[in-house]
Amino acid sequence: MDIQVWSDVICPWCYIGKRRLEKAVHAFDGSVTVTYRAYQLDPSPVPEPLPIKQVMAGKFGGWQRAEEMFAHVTAIAAGEGLTLDFDRAIAANTFTAHRLIAWAATRERQADMLDALQAAHFTHGVDIGSADALAAVAGSIGLDEGAARDYLMTDAGSAAVQVDLTEARELGITSVPSFVIDGKYAVQGAQETPTLLAAFEEITRREAADAAA
Numbered sequence: 001m002d003i004q005v006w007s008d009v010i011c012p013w014c015y016i017g018k019r020r021l022e023k024a025v026h027a028f029d030g031s032v033t034v035t036y037r038a039y040q041l042d043p044s045p046v047p048e049p050l051p052i053k054q055v056m057a058g059k060f061g062g063w064q065r066a067e068e069m070f071a072h073v074t075a076i077a078a079g080e081g082l083t084l085d086f087d088r089a090i091a092a093n094t095f096t097a098h099r100l101i102a103w104a105a106t107r108e109r110q111a112d113m114l115d116a117l118q119a120a121h122f123t124h125g126v127d128i129g130s131a132d133a134l135a136a137v138a139g140s141i142g143l144d145e146g147a148a149r150d151y152l153m154t155d156a157g158s159a160a161v162q163v164d165l166t167e168a169r170e171l172g173i174t175s176v177p178s179f180v181i182d183g184k185y186a187v188q189g190a191q192e193t194p195t196l197l198a199a200f201e202e203i204t205r206r207e208a209a210d211a212a213a
Helices: 012-027 052-059 063-079 095-105 110-122 131-140 145-152 158-171 193-212
Strands: 002-007 033-038 178-181 185-188
Touching: 002 012, 012 033, 012 063, 012 110, 012 193, 033 095, 033 110, 033 158, 052 063, 095 110, 095 131, 095 145, 095 158, 110 131, 131 145, 158 178, 178 193, 185 193
Parallel strands: 002 033
Antiparallel strands: 002 178, 178 185
């Protein structure tokens, strides 16, 4: 089974969805490959690092509404063993972070890189819009920090990210996480692990029936 996952690094539901997907894949009795694809919830430039709470309060109509949203998603993430510290999180444009994930993929460390970046953003308050900070995250998972920094100083990986963004538009993806399974089955949102597992089993049943027909 091939699973293509469109997600954004600073999307909390993508962080939760990744953890739930990993649990479902582990429980599934079948061979699965997972590829993470780039998506940007907001491609706007971020001229200077700003606390995510300040940015989101402006987008969601005030501090109270933003705090309610943060509390809700933080509680759900905690249930999955994830720590979201929105008091520390920094707003960032994620295009460069997606480029770094593309670089890590060439070293067979794509999922590890995404996980490290999500932890850096949500738990440790790292500005993932900074090339130096991104290189340091690469170093934290055992990749060459200097090589990562040199890579990020060029436009390398930009084309790969653009391919993902273009394909997302062509598929009509407007929210993430979005899962495309075996090129024809779509699952939207950070579905709970049992729901994902049931979807995998149903897709397997359908494909077996189609093969036998």
